[in-house]
Amino acid sequence: MTPEGDSLQPRIQGVKVRYQRPIEDARGEVTEVYRESWGLHEDPLVYVYQVSVRPGMIKGWVVHERQEDRIFHIMGTTRWVLYDAREGSPTKGLINEFVFSEKNRAVLVTPRGVYHAVQNIGTIDAVFVNMPTRAYEHGDPDKFRLPLKNGLIPFSFDDPSR
Numbered sequence: 001m002t003p004e005g006d007s008l009q010p011r012i013q014g015v016k017v018r019y020q021r022p023i024e025d026a027r028g029e030v031t032e033v034y035r036e037s038w039g040l041h042e043d044p045l046v047y048v049y050q051v052s053v054r055p056g057m058i059k060g061w062v063v064h065e066r067q068e069d070r071i072f073h074i075m076g077t078t079r080w081v082l083y084d085a086r087e088g089s090p091t092k093g094l095i096n097e098f099v100f101s102e103k104n105r106a107v108l109v110t111p112r113g114v115y116h117a118v119q120n121i122g123t124i125d126a127v128f129v130n131m132p133t134r135a136y137e138h139g140d141p142d143k144f145r146l147p148l149k150n151g152l153i154p155f156s157f158d159d160p161s162r
Contacts, residue, residue, distance in 0.1 A: 010091065010094060011091075011094075012082055012084045012094050012096050012111075013084070013089055013090055013091045013111070014068075014109070014114070015082060015096060015108070015109060015111065015114065016040050016108075016109040017098060017106050017107070017109075018038055018040055018107045019104065019105065019106045020032055020033070020105045020107065022102075033107070034070065034107060034131055040070065040107060040109055041070055041109055041133065043068070045131050046132075046133070046135050047131070047132055047134065047135035047136065048129055048130070048131045049129065049130055049136075050074075050127060051127070051128055052125045052126065052127050053076070053078065053118055053125065053126045054120060055076075055120050055124065055125070055126075056120060058117055058118070058119045058120075058148060058157055059118050060081070060115070060116055060117020060118060060145075060148070061083070061115045061116070061145060061146040061147075061150070062115065062116060062143055062144065062145050062146075063112075063113060063144050064132075064142045065112060065113070065142055066112065067112065068109060068111050068112055068133045069109070069110040069130055069132050070107060070108075070109050070130065070133070071107065071108045071109075071110065071128050071129070071131075072105070072106070072107050072108075072131070073100035073101070073104075073108075073126075073128045074102075074105070074127040074128055075102060075124070075125070075127040076101070076102075076124050077101040077120070077121050077122030078099070078100050078118050078120055078122070078126045078128070079119045080098045080100070080108060080116060080117070080118050081095065081096070081097050081116065081155055081157075082095065082096045082098075082110060082115065082116045083095050083116075083153045083155065084113070084114050085114070085115055085152065085153075086111075086113035086114065089113070095154070095155055099121070115146065115152075115153060117148070117157075119157055
């Protein structure tokens with residue numbers, strides 16, 4: 001870990017994480033979710049949706065060809081796993097893992113061509129919002145899936161050592 005708390009592990013090219021601390025007082029808390037001035041992504045906000053994941057459940061693997069995801073963790077404890085499958089990427093084949101919770105909130109930017117999956121490793125429903133760079137198109141969704149166990153991604157959610 002660096003003095004700022006960042007991992008020394010190599011990061012997939014284009015993946016960005018910005019940790020956000022809540023501002024608390026006696027009435028509750030406020031946490032900024034996204035601000036253009038942070039410079040996380042040049043595309044404007046065009047679509048926002050909320051997702052929940054029940055305890056022990058996993059959503060993924062999914063990849064996008066035309067959009068990038070900008071995910072903000074709100075509640076619960078999640079493990080995000082990313083796999084770079086992009087041809088020509090200098091980080092092709094690299095896996096990144098991140099754990100987020102109410103004590104460790106962040107915006108996670110996932111580039112096109114990077115598979116991602118989220119696992120609820122906590123005891124309550126986990127909640128996050130996604131602010132993708134394109135709105136969902138029901139007739140032509142930019143969402144391609146792989147089963148959790150597949151021949152492409154060398155990762156097992158069943159491995160207790162992870």
